[in-house]
Amino acid sequence: MTIATLKESRLDPAAAAYSIVLPAGEHWIHLIKKGQTFRIVDLEGNQAVDTLFYNASDYSERYSAVDTIREQGNVYLSTGSRLLSSECNTMLVITADTCGRHDTLGGGCSAESNCVRYPLEKRYMHNCRDIFMKGLLEWGQGMDKREITHNINFFMNVPISPGGKSAFADGISESGKYVEMWAEMDVICLISNCPQLNNPCNAYNPTPVRLLIWD
Amino acid sequence: MNIDPELILFEETMPGGWNRSHILKRGTALRLTDLEGGGNVSAIFYNAGNTTERYSMPDTLKAQFISCIAKGCVCYSDLGRVLVSVIDESCGWHDTISGVSNAETNRRRYGSRGYQEAGNGYYRNGFGSLLLELAKHGMGKRDLVAPVNFFTKIGVNEAGDMSFTPGHSRAGAYVDLQAEMDTLVVLCSCPHPLDPNPEYAPRPVRLTLWRSAISPEENHCRTSCPQNERGFINTAEYQL
Numbered sequence: 001m002t003i004a005t006l007k008e009s010r011l012d013p014a015a016a017a018y019s020i021v022l023p024a025g026e027h028w029i030h031l032i033k034k035g036q037t038f039r040i041v042d043l044e045g046n047q048a049v050d051t052l053f054y055n056a057s058d059y060s061e062r063y064s065a066v067d068t069i070r071e072q073g074n075v076y077l078s079t080g081s082r083l084l085s086s087e088c089n090t091m092l093v094i095t096a097d098t099c100g101r102h103d104t105l106g107g108g109c110s111a112e113s114n115c116v117r118y119p120l121e122k123r124y125m126h127n128c129r130d131i132f133m134k135g136l137l138e139w140g141q142g143m144d145k146r147e148i149t150h151n152i153n154f155f156m157n158v159p160i161s162p163g164g165k166s167a168f169a170d171g172i173s174e175s176g177k178y179v180e181m182w183a184e185m186d187v188i189c190l191i192s193n194c195p196q197l198n199n200p201c202n203a204y205n206p207t208p209v210r211l212l213i214w215d
Numbered sequence: 216m217n218i219d220p221e222l223i224l225f226e227e228t229m230p231g232g233w234n235r236s237h238i239l240k241r242g243t244a245l246r247l248t249d250l251e252g253g254g255n256v257s258a259i260f261y262n263a264g265n266t267t268e269r270y271s272m273p274d275t276l277k278a279q280f281i282s283c284i285a286k287g288c289v290c291y292s293d294l295g296r297v298l299v300s301v302i303d304e305s306c307g308w309h310d311t312i313s314g315v316s317n318a319e320t321n322r323r324r325y326g327s328r329g330y331q332e333a334g335n336g337y338y339r340n341g342f343g344s345l346l347l348e349l350a351k352h353g354m355g356k357r358d359l360v361a362p363v364n365f366f367t368k369i370g371v372n373e374a375g376d377m378s379f380t381p382g383h384s385r386a387g388a389y390v391d392l393q394a395e396m397d398t399l400v401v402l403c404s405c406p407h408p409l410d411p412n413p414e415y416a417p418r419p420v421r422l423t424l425w426r427s428a429i430s431p432e433e434n435h436c437r438t439s440c441p442q443n444e445r446g447f448i449n450t451a452e453y454q455l
Contacts, residue, residue: 060356066272066314069377070408075312076375086356087342088319101375105282105312107273112295116278116446129293145267146357148293160371164283164308166276 005079009096009180011037011214018213024206025126025195027135030213031056032183037095037214039180040154040191044207046171048156048194050108050128052149053083053091056186059143061085065104065150075160077102077152083181091187096180099173103158106168108132108151109196118198131192139188153194154179156201168199216303216391218246218425225424231417232336234344234403236351237424238263239394241454244302244427247402247420249366252386254418255407257315257341257362260290260298263397266354268292272311272361278442282371284309284363287439289395289446296450297395297443300436302429304390306383310364313377315341316408324408325415338415344403352399365390367407379409393427393434395450 013019017036022028024047032038040049055061064086069075071084079097082090107113108128115123129148136143155173160166195206224243228250229235239245247256262268271293275281279288285307289300321327321340330337342359349358366384369377392400404420406412431437437447 062357064314066312066361067317070313073377074375075371075377086359088317105273106277107271110274110293110295112293112449113271113274113278113291116274116291116295116442116449120445120448150273150361158277160282160375162370162372164285165280166282167280168277 006098006100007079007096008098009039011180013212015214016212017215019210021208021210022191022193023208024193025131026193027131028191028211029135029139030189032187032189032213034183034186037180037182038092038189039178039212041176041178041210041212042099042155042173043175043210045175046155046173046203047207047209048196048201049154049209050192050194051152051154052132052190054147054188055085056188059147059188061087061089062147062149063091063152069104075105077104090184092181092183094179094181099155099177099179101157101172102179103153103156104150105160105166106153106156106158108192109194114198122198125197126195128192128194132190135190168201170200171203218423222425222427223423224426227422228419229402229404229422230419231404232339234348235422236348236399236401239299239398239400241394241396242426242428244391244393244425245400246389246391246423247365248423249384249388249418250386250421251418252384252388254366254384254404254420255410256365256420257345257403257405258365259345259360259362259401261399262292262298263399266352266358266399268294269358269360270298275311278446279440282312284311287436289436289443290363291446295446296453297446298398299392299394300434302391302393302427302434302436305388306366306390308368308383309390310367310369311361313364313369313409314361315345315403316405317342320408324413339405341403341405344405345401348401348403364407369409379407379411393429395447396453
């Protein structure tokens, strides 16, 4: 399956049941019900949106990056990608995408990974896994660090080369680009709107995104 | 690289399709040998003293600008420390982006055969086998993260399409993993889910544990990139 399938949505933002602007550096944790459609809009362009999903009735079943890419035979996500759980059930399906390609191998930034990738003093910067942690602690229900697994980075560009290399490259998203997905099960969605300032994943300028849900 | 027989602590052959775990003490190393060729050994690494710290595929890839594991790489934990370093290996490419088999991928490829029918040759899958082994250490599904699939190569082309490379690992291929901190390693020798062989034919693996004691200063994995230099500093701080 070759990915990069640009597709627009017919859904009207004015008819959405839920709409919120999430500033950079903030978390969002929310129930998305089976049959609802969820959209993330990159309002100002090149903003990485770190995203995890859990089965709402058993959060030990969660989004699995490796099962998702293996079963679709391609490392990038776009229209038609079925986001599979750790038990290979479809959680959501990407139904529209005006960006064209999203990463799921780069993971989220953290204090600890920043101080490996960049100078040691970069430990003390706001980061996605701290933001995920805040969301999990807010949700409670026994969720903890073990829930932080390999996430999707919507709008982020991590090219994988045939020679076994990877890189964090300039984004391919722009202001107003969006990705939309349909829920095939009740899921809890956890987002960190990425605050990374050390690489081009946010074009060195983290910006807000809009989150919408249609019934 | 030949291992000095006097340094060997333990050796065993694990049959294909099985699971095993061991706490690798800092300064010891584990050699996995693909005895027949065409093997696959899925491995996940945990801090033996705190298993919520675990191998992180994304951190390992992005710190070293790689998309597969090879000689000179290290396997990072999600807390920025080096769990094991790949001090030697003979394949040049070990997959870490495509996960393990499960009951459904097994059923699609092989059908199913239970113990009553097949005895100890019953069809086992990576997900189930790793969970069994994790449970012995008080862990479960929430701890089952993306493993390294030693001896398997999954190529990725410019468009991002993934493909299994047949014949990648020859008989006698090996990989040497040195523990840089006390590391629980959980292993499973089930076939890779993208292995197109229609027959369930898991391959045995030889496990050799030895006192390697390559110091960080002598370890080429540390100097292979400045990121690993910092990873080793973080790991040394943890031992203080």
